[in-house]
Amino acid sequence: MHLGLHVGTSGGYDGTVAYAQKLGCAAIQIFSGNPRSYRVGKMDVPGLERFRDARSSAGIAKTAIHTSYLINLASEDPKITAGSLGLLRNDLAVAAAGGIDFVNTHLGSYGKRDRAEGFAAVVLLLEAALEGIAPDVSLVLENSAGAGQLCGGTLEELGAFVRAVDHPQLGICLDTAHSWAAGYEINSRDGVERFVALAESTVTLERVKMFHFNDTQISLGAHKDRHWHIGEGNIGFDGFRALAAHPELRGKTAILETPGDEADDVRNMASIRMIFEGAVG
Numbered sequence: 672m673h674l675g676l677h678v679g680t681s682g683g684y685d686g687t688v689a690y691a692q693k694l695g696c697a698a699i700q701i702f703s704g705n706p707r708s709y710r711v712g713k714m715d716v717p718g719l720e721r722f723r724d725a726r727s728s729a730g731i732a733k734t735a736i737h738t739s740y741l742i743n744l745a746s747e748d749p750k751i752t753a754g755s756l757g758l759l760r761n762d763l764a765v766a767a768a769g770g771i772d773f774v775n776t777h778l779g780s781y782g783k784r785d786r787a788e789g790f791a792a793v794v795l796l797l798e799a800a801l802e803g804i805a806p807d808v809s810l811v812l813e814n815s816a817g818a819g820q821l822c823g824g825t826l827e828e829l830g831a832f833v834r835a836v837d838h839p840q841l842g843i844c845l846d847t848a849h850s851w852a853a854g855y856e857i858n859s860r861d862g863v864e865r866f867v868a869l870a871e872s873t874v875t876l877e878r879v880k881m882f883h884f885n886d887t888q889i890s891l892g893a894h895k896d897r898h899w900h901i902g903e904g905n906i907g908f909d910g911f912r913a914l915a916a917h918p919e920l921r922g923k924t925a926i927l928e929t930p931g932d933e934a935d936d937v938r939n940m941a942s943i944r945m946i947f948e949g950a951v952g
């Protein structure tokens with residue numbers, strides 16, 4: 672797998688590469704702008720070009736943009752869905768300009784809306800976002816922890832989106848902490864085997880472009896989105912070892928979104944790389 676982590680862009684897009692390289696990453700995830708604003712800044716094309724060049728010399732194989740946390744494609748408020756579509760299209764354009772492989776997005780919450788009606792509206796918005804997408808970019812839907820009326824909390828629902836939209840550039844990202852929160856018991860070899868088999872029968876593994884590798888301390892099925900350090904939560908070393916050893920997941924991209932500072936990043940990257948080296952050797 673291409674292992675990496677989410678890196679802050681305070682030093683510019685290309686500033687993320689040296690940090691990622693120092694930690695032994697083969698993949699990087701970034702925010703394209705302020706993840707808590709609807710405002711779209713002017714695209715930093717020279718910065719994106721430097722980012723692309725720096726990556727190729729640093730051996731960073733895969734890159735992703737994580738969209739703004741404000742995106743809610745399931746909302747019944749047309750102002751929110753229009754703003755969300757604008758942000759999504761902007762990130763797809765940034766990805767095209769920067770040679771970035773994946774634009775990873777949350778789907779949002781249905782709120783008080785009828786779920787079937789909300790589902791149909793999300794399908795239309797995804798189709799609109801995918802119109803004119805650059806050929807080398809994939810739009811990747813992330814599974815949620817499934818709290819309340821959150822969209823995308825089950826593999827069955829994500830599979831229904833994949834079939835309804837039916838676009839070759841629509842992919843899926845499975846966040847391990849969200850999966851555990853949604854009730855998927857991925858802390859053992861058997862549990863991971865069942866989870867991967869379910870992913871194949873719902874979204875299909877071909878569509879699973881990315882993982883977010885995060886441990887979590889919450890209890891199974893608690894529907895809370897809390898990330899924790901790799902191997903130090905309830906998914907634990909056994910869960911990540913089983914994911915690392917699964918032959919069907921080879922070649923996928925896995926991004927850590929673990930908490931803390933640089934020392935934590937160093938420790939978490941070292942943990943996941945050790946797990947993979949152990950699983951292979």
Ligand SMILES: [Zn+2]
Pocket residue numbers: 737777813
């Ligand atoms: Zn996310």
Ligand SMILES: [Zn+2]
Pocket residue numbers: 846848849896897898
């Ligand atoms: Zn999360």
